[in-house]
Amino acid sequence: MDMPEEMKQFKITLVGNTQVGKTHLCSRLVLGKLPKVIIPTIGVEFAQKKYQLSNNQQINLQIWDTSGQERYKQISLPHLKKAKGIYLVYDITKKATFDQLEEWLDNIRQIADPDVTIMIIGNKLDKVINNDELREVQLEQVKRFADLHKLTFMEISVYSDEDVEKCLTKMVEEICNSSQVYSK
Template sequence: MDILWQYQFRIILLGDSTVGKSSLLKRFTDGIYSDVADPTVGVDFYARSLDIEPGIKIKLQLWDTAGQERFRSITTSYYRNSVGGLLMFDLTNRKTFEHVREWHREVSEDILPHHMVYILVGHKSDLGRERKVTRDEAEQLAAELGVRYVETSAKCNSNVERAFDLLMRDIYELMKMGEIAKRDGWDGVKSGLTAKVLYPAEEEAEREKGCNC
């Protein structure tokens, strides 16, 4: 039986084939890692629920997209129904880093006039000696795209939780500010059976001040 949740966020993982999207998701959702991974064909689905604050559980619906060009027509149909995206590259493969802008542009243009919340992820940080992209370069790209940056390793389970937690919290804060809202016919954000009404911070403080309970 599904754990009760207040909100569901639909997240999509983006990046070239072999950057480790499936490995990151399996580590995050199942706590396992394998050196052998079959290429994703089309789209795979994962899910996990997390507590974001007392009494508020977020269900992350996670979509692993194929990085190969021949599957692009399949994966693009999932862009519009996502509220967040992990832009991933392989720290040991410079071409995957150079392609991040293309992924960002493709998705951003496809979902206009709406926008998606991104986080930039440099994966395979355990392979330090084979590194081809410096942290400074990656942080500069993140700054240009206006997103956070985190380096992860599914193999060592380094910053895996942090990557998803940062993205989830950014989306949640934008919801509280009213910049992200549920829309008819859109699956990016859904409410559970016990959804909490979100108010801006100032209004929330006033409500608590006036509460006699």
């Protein structure tokens, strides 16, 4: 898949409620490890990662970690503009974070480009692997939501690093395969 010279950079924004693991996901995506110090994101954090496509072409990913705290939404939401991809993150052990996805999606639809790639990410899979009683968001529920909105979703664990690289590859592939790659 050949990409025009000017399209060697993708902006990917992480949104979702506070404490769903956006900062940990960003750290895993960029550094391959969890952050040493855990502090809530205030406003927006930014990181970059070089990514090699299957055709060996290098692209630069700008990954924007936004605060999920209500008081910082006015700072966070503008970072949806010009994003090529958006991770909509919730915690599979906290139903309230899933219940907020509709509101987050409404914000995305109002602010982001109409052809942005949106992927729903259910985080904290490690907590339910051996104890399904901790799961508050059932797979069928997420599948219905994703189907209704025509979105891709995955469950991952940033703590154990399960499927984190896979969710990045899936996002980049979806961006590359969409028509948005060829427009600014």
